[in-house]
Amino acid sequence: MRKSLICFLLCDLTPISSSKSIWHIRYHSSSGPWSKNTIVYSIISIFKRQALEKREMSTLPKPSMQTSSRDDAVQLNRAFKGLGCDTAVVVNVLGNRNASQRDSIQQEYETLFSDDLKKQLALELHGHLKKAVLLWMKSPVERDVTTLRQALTGPIIDIKTATEIICTRISSQIRQIKQVYTPTFGTLLEYDIGYHTSGDHRKFLLAYIDTTRYDGPEIERVLVEEDAIAISKIEVKKSGMDESTFIQIFTERSSAHLAALASAYHKMFRKELRKTIKRETSGNFKYALLTILEYAVDPTKHYATMLRKAMKGLGTDDSTLIRILATRAEIDLQKIKEDYLKRYKRPLVEVVHSDTSGYYRAFLLSLLGSKF
Structure with missing residues (x-):
């Protein structure tokens, strides 16, 4: 094999931003480790998350041998x-x-x-x-199925909640949701999505739940660059938005790939992918794309931001607050708490305490690992 074709991957474990879940992945040509062709990608660090698994990111106390x-x-x-x-x-x-x-x-x-x-x-x-x-009290898949059904068919249709759940689940989780949804409610998830959504948003969600994606940390440098170029061409077209390009890339690529894409796009074209999506798309379709991108780049920030919006200003979005605390308490809620404090300069426990009351407050604080 030609020497010029030999590449190797180095992982630099130095964060490139304030988010400690973003890491350098450098691809070097064998012609020179720091040539002008060196491309720096920032991806959601699967490696970082694997390391964090050794720490306790759950906010629940460790099981006591004394409990029966x-x-x-x-x-x-x-x-x-x-x-x-x-x-x-x-x-x-x-x-x-x-x-x-x-x-x-x-x-x-x-x-x-x-x-x-x-x-x-x-x-x-x-x-x-x-x-x-x-x-x-439900299992993770039961929570998703129940919330999706209520969001899609309840008294108040909540398309954004349904979109957020779908767009933050990996392929194996989507398969489990579909397997449980039909016997539980006697209908296909695809039917409920198709009936209550429309346009590009409908096309996107149906493609997303029907596509099997690779969810590992490896990425293909050439494909990342090709996707960045494909998206850049959307902006120069005069015929309007090319939704098919967005749908193909965002339904078929892994989280690691999309995070790398965001970095490559910025490096190659001096533009933020997030801003391009906001400029070139609209409505619930735009919300779906942004949700996937933001979760891919930094899931901790994604949930911290959602909690902030749920409790900011007058009133509280209790449904969102309950859903995030219940679904993340045994996964990464401790990390979310840390990110929230760093980002908004106020403890999440304190904010939840001020926005809730009674036994409802006490229960949520228990999930947060605090009695206040």
């Missing part, structure tokens, strides 16, 4: 007895148990009392607390 699922089930049953519900017990028990423990509690409850714990919780709790606890 049977005892928890008995406590909850007692909390439901008599007039009213001892909500403090429900919050204290369920807000401090991980997924495995919660599953065991539900099994013990059914064994001991021949009753479904989630059904009992639905009867005993109310308002935002009820919504938060019931979502917390």
